[in-house]
Amino acid sequence: MHPPIEWKAYDGQQLEITEHSHVFKIQIDNFYESIEKKKCLSDEEYQKAQRFVRSIDKENYIVRKYILRLILSIFLKIPASEITYSYTGKRKPEVSGIHFNVSHTRNYAILALSDYPIGIDIELINTVFDFATLLDLCFRPKEVKFIHDSQNPVINFFTLWTRKEAYLKAIGTGLTEDLINVPALPDDYKNGQVLFDVSSFKIEEQYLASLAIPKNASRPPKYWNVTPDILFYSGF
Secondary structure, X not given: OOOOXXXXXXXXXXXXXXXXXXXXXXXXXXXXXXXXXXXXXXXXXXXXXXXXXXXXXXXXXXXXXXXXXXXXXXXXXXXHHHOOOEEXXXXXXXXXXXXXXXXXXOOEEEEEEEOOOOEEEEEEOOOOXXXXXXXXXXXXXXXXXXXXXXXXXXXXXXXXXXXXXXXXXXXXXXXOOOHHHOOOOOOOOEEOOEEEEEEEEEEOOOEEEEEEEEHHHOXXXXXXXXXXXXXXXXXX
16 A cells, blocks of 8 residues: 555646646535536536436536546647547547546546556545455456455455556556456566556545556656645636
8 A cells, every 4th residue: 555645736837748647536515506517528428417317326427527627738738628538449538649538426526637657546435345256257366365365354345345446547448347357466567578567546535546557667757735726727
């Protein structure tokens, strides 16, 4: 587990993608009431938002789409409304010169940006979740041992689960049914000739996240807590 993260306030200041990778933490209820819902989404995104049954899912979707466009517009120095995504064969969105990845759960979304392939995953730590039925299906024997040998197996379960997802996102394949063959422990992360570093950290006590980035990125990522002041930088 990564030492406690020092989250710096991010209110829209200009950052450089070639100097560091960046991780942005977004608390959904800080933003939902303050944004123009239809204005900040493409027509396709707006129609998708209307199909969510649970309000918490709809709010999370709208806010993370808004903040993603807004932060990308700051890095790209173009209006957020002009951003268009291209997609890889695995349907991973891209914009020129920037790799990005978004994950969300409950009241949080987390966004990672880099000029290297990058992946991130966040999960709510469900302390009553019966994960035992997933162990033999999704984890290698040494990973199962790592989970069972802990004083807090549920934390180790979510640590390895988020690591698998973050790594899959970084290499652009997304979630697979063959999770048992996806690495989750240090020194296992290699895609072709590219070695990845995967770190895990808590976001408050209830949330755990993992970040995957190539080892040759070398520059340590910076961690940002997005504040409502960013709305003054609206590029819409």
